Amino acid sequence: MGEQPGEEQTIGAWVKRCYFAGRAVMDATLRPYDLGSTQWYVLWRLATFGPTVQRDLGRMLELERATLSGIVATLVRKGLVRQNADGEDQRQRVLSLTDAGDALWRELPDLTFIHDAAFGDLDEIELATALRVLKSATDQLQQLLQRIRP
Secondary structure, eight states: OOOOTTGGGSHHHHHHHHHHHHHHHHHHHHGGGTOOHHHHHHHHHHHHHOSEEHHHHHHHTTOOHHHHHHHHHHHHHTTSEEEEEOSSOTTSEEEEEOHHHHHHHHHSOOTHHHHHHHHTTSOHHHHHHHHHHHHHHHHHHHHHHHHHOO
């Protein structure tokens, strides 16, 4: 997948590069804990908001069902997450942190340093503008996708 002339200067190319650079820093930071960034996001959600229905978690994290199933299976195998049947709908699985998962969560480094490294030199107005532009573009693309999705 080669770049078109001038593509390295498009906002899309820079958003992609920024995302991948941030994800690489996150993965390098989590490697000593035997966690990947998506596993971290699952633990963050459970640590921050408590038990969550697996299907809802997939929607929140925008993950395909098969992808999330593999991540959850790995976290269950590591003893960090428990998966129980929902009391109301036995077909649904509710995820929660185990004691080991809670202990690991409290041991993990605070990853806000990644945001600070990337955006710490921007003033509040620049950051608010960037956020507004990216949110608007994302919303518009999601609306477009709804119109063209079969």
